[in-house]
């Protein structure tokens with residue numbers, strides 16, 4: 001493999017038709033991102049007969065394109081217990097799977113240019129204390145030495161040393177292989193078109209290669225969940241924003257973990273390079289979904305106002321053309337687009353390149369050797385949806401991880417497996433879909 005195609009390799013291999021389709025499974029999972037594969041892994045470990053269907057490649061979408069930050073720092077309180085559990089899982093995951101997922105506990109650092117920005121972190125530091133998370137304020141000078149040869153006059157920042165990072169192009173694939181070793185069937189290039197029901201309950205999924213009888217289905221379809229659920233009459237508010245990412249060649253820098261600067265997010269990679277992105281730019285191309293769900297997103301839009309670059313173009317018409325219903329014996333929208341592969345925003349790449357050497361002088365000769373983009377799918381309060389649907393018993397939904405699902409993915413998978421097994425050991429009520437429809441206030445407490 002060409003080293004320059006490291007990220008691209010997760011979604012550009014030849015697509016191979018699945019060899020053997022099971023006729024039945026206890027549980028069928030739709031989607032081979034980190035949430036789907038982690039759920040398959042924990043179910044298979046319990047001896048449950050699970051089959052995962054992925055329309056393209058395992059980790060071909062968000063789970064293989066993200067920054068690789070594994071952090072509790074800055075999360076919405078509802079996600080904290082699950083994220084702490086996830087950190088525990090990450091710490092031992094490479095050992096448990098017998099292959100390296102790239103996890104390193106090198107901390108997560110947020111910077112502030114002004115006292116006002118610094119004081120905005122106080123809320124998190126107080127909340128962290130309630131959960132025994134050690135997040136410390138650090139001074140501008142301490143921060144500079146923690147951040148390589150940083151040239152910026154940061155007044156200070158916060159650091160959570162127990163946060164980490166992992167390699168997105170390795171982790172989900174390793175978990176998927178772990179699930180297979182425990183007996184799970186993983187079918188790639190196999191889109192699920194829809195469900196069949198009997199007396200109102202799930203009785204089968206219909207894939208492009210035929211039917212799999214089952215009474216339990218999990219939709220872990222990432223950016224496609226709203227479309228899939230909509231075809232069943234289940235409304236899932238979900239919007240997409242595009243994040244542009246790049247990686248550098250090997251750079252000699254003491255930066256070990258993740259650093260967030262409002263102009264640049266940077267993470268050390270295990271290949272010696274760095275994954276870099278603009279700290280606060282996301283593109284949102286207006287589509288009919290934007291109008292459909294806008295009232296629920298008003299607070300999120302307000303919170304992200306400075307980060308969002310909103311435009312309108314062909315995406316609007318492309319979404320209009322996507323059918324909302326289809327026959328199960330005909331090609332579905334999921335086969336029409338095997339991989340959601342947005343183009344990186346060139347002007348954002350140029351901004352990243354410019355900031356890199358300015359903020360961290362040791363990067364002034366660094367080369368950007370690969371760029372890509374990922375479509376982040378987000379809910380109105382930027383917290384995921386994890387629940388069984390009220391409309392179709394046996395149909396579970398797990399989606400909307402809103403820009404921070406990689407880190408929490410393993411514990412989400414474990415919690416979903418328990419929910420499916422009906423071992424209610426994790427309180428998933430805060431993640432119910434209904435919160436967007438039952439008059440509960442919609443409050444985004446963190447950012448995408």
Ligand SMILES: Cc1cc2nc3c(=O)[nH]c(=O)nc-3n(C[C@H](O)[C@H](O)[C@H](O)COP(=O)(O)OP(=O)(O)OC[C@H]3O[C@@H](n4cnc5c(N)ncnc54)[C@H](O)[C@@H]3O)c2cc1C
Pocket residue numbers: 030031032033034035036053054055056057058059060061062063064065066067068069070071190191192193220221222223224225228242243244245334338339373374375376398399400401402403404405406407408409
């Ligand atoms: C640019 C970017 C940066 C990010 N940075 C971070 C970060 O640093 N830390 C962090 O924690 N999170 C980050 N995230 C978010 C994180 O990547 C996601 O929240 C997480 O990967 C979501 O995982 P998932 O399994 O729910 O979805 P996905 O990884 O999107 O997987 C869903 C899968 O379902 C498949 N699918 C859809 N419909 C069907 C169907 N009908 N049949 C079969 N298969 C189907 C898709 O092909 C896809 O592979 C980032 C995301 C992006 C895009």
